[in-house]
Amino acid sequence: MNLSQNEWWSQYLGDANAVILDVRTEDEVANGKIPGAINIDIYKGQGFVYQVDELDKTKNYYVYCAAGVRSANACGVMQQMGFEKTYNLVGGFSNWEGPTE
Structure with missing residues (x-):
């Protein structure tokens, strides 16, 4: 399911069963991540x-x-593998305005 940044983050924060998955390369992650x-x-x-x-x-x-x-492709692969709840961040990290590390 595609979610806007605000929907994605607020839903994540309220979800006790949540995991954030970053599907970028190691080089991309080295420049910051959620x-x-x-x-x-x-x-x-x-x-x-x-x-x-x-x-x-x-x-x-x-x-x-x-x-x-x-990430949309990853969600599709995960759905085929039996993951029922996957949420894609529309716009990705390049448009991210939330916290980073």
Whole structure:
């Protein structure tokens, strides 16, 4: 599900079962990330699938990348793998106005 920045962040903050997933490259993450995010690079292909498959499918995943395209793809892959609740950050980290670390 695609959510605007305000919807994505406010829903995350109110979700006791939430996990933030950053699907950008390590170089991108080195320039800043949303606090508490787990990084699994979607460009790793099958490696991405293997790592995501180890995640808890009962959690709710708030997924982002730089612009929102890779994270939308990641949400699609995750849905096919049995993750029921994935939320894509529209506009991605490049438009992010919330906290960073």
